[in-house]
Amino acid sequence: MPLICPKEPKILYETYHGVFVNITYLLKAEVKRSFLAKSVFKAQQFIIQYRPVRPAETKSEISFSISPETLQKTAKERISIPRFLITGVLDSTETCVTQPFTGSLTVHHTEVPIKSIEMQLVRVETCGCAEGFARDATEIQNIQIAEGNVCPKIAVPIYMTFPRLFTCPTLITKNFKVEFEINLVVIFGDDYLVTENFQIMLNRTS
Incomplete structure (x- = not known):
């Protein structure tokens, strides 16, 4: 059964569950019975997912370096930051949603022992509102x-x-946007946090 609206063609976006943006689809069926019998109603949610497309031959590998000098701090604030150097590479900032996000990092030196290194996946939803656009x-x-x-x-x-x-x-549409970012978080032994942010582009490729 093709999901086509010939009178007013519209784009069917992929199913998505967010905080301010939710894209869901329902099939509703109703059987109307006689005057004395109650009608039977059933609703079923289904998922829309597009076929993978062949990716363009582009390479978006990026290298990064994290040190006190690369942080957005004032010269006075950098004095109290422990000396360290972390470098790495992200294999691609354009990634298929069904494929893993990969790369590597190397700790060259640090004055304070590292407690943990974490990676956060963040979604950024932008919606139109009376004041303009709300971003969360x-x-x-x-x-x-x-x-x-x-x-x-x-x-x-x-x-x-x-x-x-x-x-x-x-x-990215006229009324709303759903974007994604990666935060690389380094937690030192004294609970001092260092965060590096990367914007990524998700797609569905074969």
Whole structure:
């Protein structure tokens, strides 16, 4: 049964469950019976997911470096920050939602022992409102990629899968947007946090 509206063609976006944006689809059926009998009604939710398309031959691998100098701090604030250097690479910032997000990082040196290294998946929903546009970011997944003081100069793999119901291909429309970001969080032994943010583009490719 093709889902086509010939009078007013509309785009059917992929199923998505968010905080301010929800894209759901229902099939409703009703059997009307005689005057004295009650009608029978049934509703069933279903999922829309597009066929994968062939990806374009583009390479979006990015390298990153995290140190006190790269943080958005004043010169006075940097004095109290422990000295450290972390470098790494993300294999791609354009990723298929059914494929893992991969890369690696290396801790070169640090004055304060590292307690944990975590990776957060954040969804950013933007909706139209009376004042213009409201933008809200919520964390939907947090994984730990290293625990304890990481051995220096050894590559630590980054591997994260995307949750099916809470992610979808990056969606930008006239009325709303659903975008995704990655936060790389380094927690030191004294509970000092360092966060590096990466914007990613999700798609559905074969």
